[in-house]
Amino acid sequence: MIGLVVVSHSERAADGIAEVAAEMGGETHIEPVGGDGRGGIGTVPDDIEAALAAVDDGEGVVVLVDLGSAVMNAEVAIEMADTEAVVADAPVLEGAVNAAVAATSPTATLDTVRERAEAAREIDKL
């Protein structure tokens, strides 16, 4: 199964987004990562690398990110990790929900899950 990692500058935001996505994702393994490791706002590549390893069962991982350095740190973590992983260019919450649902499909691949996450860019709210 494709795993998901949710990266936010805020630990509580990451936890909350993962919680919302898990409601829709059933068995999908979702790991939240957030904060600078010292109780503040930020992201740390080592933590993202650990999360990648935690959700990877060999089929790959889609990473959802919020802003700025979350993207860079996710990329650094992917370079360091042994996991096949991609960053989805998607809004973090909507993308995580879409990806969590897509990952439950028996035919899900890294590409289909990422595409579903990125399709969240097109969601109209009004």
Add this chain to the structure above:
Amino acid sequence: MSADGEAAVAAVERVAERLERERDYLTELDSAIGDADHGGNMARGWASAAEAVRELDDPDPATVAKATGRTLMSEVGGASGPLYGGSLVFASVELDDGLTPESAVAFAETYLEKVRDRGDASVGDQTMVDALVPLVHTFKKSIEVDGLPPVVALAKAVDAAERGAAFTVPIRARKGRASYLGWRSVGHKDPGATSTLFVAESLLETARDRLDATVAPDLDATSPTVPEEGATEG
């Protein structure tokens, strides 16, 4: 410890000392256009890096660069963590066979490319790239085209980086948090370009110290100096 390894450790320590001294200044720059954490982040990150490289057994330039990068990735927050740290780790492989003028150029170029790719920034975006591009290009040209000694090349490169950092003042930020400010970013010096300059200046100071200590300072020497025995190995 090899002479180059010793110099690499000394360089990291020197950067750490400089950034500790510049902590308030960098924070002041960052408070104008960012989130006011660059000074503290850089000082903390490089202090940890200095500690980490002091603990290395028999360090060489590549392992020092790698350990520094790994530490910065963990300890420096914001975009500077992956930009400085990730790029150092990535570029460190260029020093695997030791520090030579050629490997130093390769290291600098790889570092620049990684920063540019990762941050998706170009010259004129008001980022560290504005200091880094003239720094690396001048260093490369001074060595490869002008055939200057590495320390002289680095001195010229630092001059170029200083002009690059100054160039961030009149332009508008197009990357990073400052870009949210739009035209209000005009008139401010970019903190990342400034810290990049400080790092480069510290490297130059270390290189000059080492040159003074090991070989004839032929830059402005009027009388020949005999290198100390054994001091040029490594």
